[in-house]
Amino acid sequence: MANQLRHIAIIMDGNGRWARNRGLERFLGHRKGTQATIDAVEVGVNLKLEHMTLYVFSSENWGRPSKEVDYLMGLLIEMVIKEIPDLMEKNVKLIVIGDMNRIPEKPRAKLQEAIDVTANNTGMQLNLAISYGARQEIVHAVKAIAADVAAGKIKVDDIDENVFARNLYLKGAPDPDLIIRTGGEFRLSNYLLWQAAYSEFYVTDTLWPDFTKEEFMKAVEFYKTRQRRFGKVLDE
Ligand code: IPE
Ligand code: IPE
Ligand code: MG
Numbered sequence: 001m002a003n004q005l006r007h008i009a010i011i012m013d014g015n016g017r018w019a020r021n022r023g024l025e026r027f028l029g030h031r032k033g034t035q036a037t038i039d040a041v042e043v044g045v046n047l048k049l050e051h052m053t054l055y056v057f058s059s060e061n062w063g064r065p066s067k068e069v070d071y072l073m074g075l076l077i078e079m080v081i082k083e084i085p086d087l088m089e090k091n092v093k094l095i096v097i098g099d100m101n102r103i104p105e106k107p108r109a110k111l112q113e114a115i116d117v118t119a120n121n122t123g124m125q126l127n128l129a130i131s132y133g134a135r136q137e138i139v140h141a142v143k144a145i146a147a148d149v150a151a152g153k154i155k156v157d158d159i160d161e162n163v164f165a166r167n168l169y170l171k172g173a174p175d176p177d178l179i180i181r182t183g184g185e186f187r188l189s190n191y192l193l194w195q196a197a198y199s200e201f202y203v204t205d206t207l208w209p210d211f212t213k214e215e216f217m218k219a220v221e222f223y224k225t226r227q228r229r230f231g232k233v234l235d236e
Helices: 017-019 026-046 057-062 067-091 105-117 133-148 163-166 211-227
Strands: 006-011 050-057 091-097 125-132 180-181 200-203
Touching: 017 026, 017 091, 026 050, 026 067, 026 211, 050 057, 050 067, 057 067, 067 105, 091 105, 125 133, 133 163, 180 211, 200 211
Parallel strands: 006 050, 006 180, 050 125, 091 125, 180 200
Antiparallel strands: none
């Protein structure tokens, strides 16, 4: 039977190198990358995914020069405003995972607006990982569970993998079947550490701004050829 494909997560890396290769400033790579993001969402919708999770900005990315951070936040506002009609047309529900409190007020308000406007859409859920770190997410979940125990809502013995997953940002959504990383690095960079337990990995040297719909479909074809065993022995 063909592998199910319910959830794809993407590490959209390589914008800076794309720009540097052309003698341009990094920010132009980020701008160029927005088209690849729009195309990726379209592919996800056509694949009828339940979830697509995009790594937009990590907890660690706050440590970049403020000029770059400011530019990225500005780009985020611009994108969100521009894309709302298209998200509505595609019936996409937008969610942000990460520490929204660290996001400056203006982009945060725009993101909240997009979350509210698309809240009743029933198609693909687009999870934007912004100010996201998997370790922070895990700590956040531990605190929430500890608070529930302290309040007498659950017992220590009730804590299991399902309880834990429900306290993560995606509240127990299916784990990503496929994680795609552009830009050639074989690492997770603090992305979905819990959820990636049995995800298939696809790494391509293609830099994010060059990641076309055709490139995306190569990753999907690769995924289809994987034999997912989940630790078991499959019949020959
Ligand atoms: C990914 O591209 C975008 C973000 C992390 C915000 P980079 O900016 O990391 O590009 P490279 O990896 O330096 O080429
Ligand atoms: C991962 O890329 C984060 C995003 C794509 C948003 P980075 O460029 O921050 O990761 P490292 O520094 O190469 O591990
Ligand atoms: Mg990078």
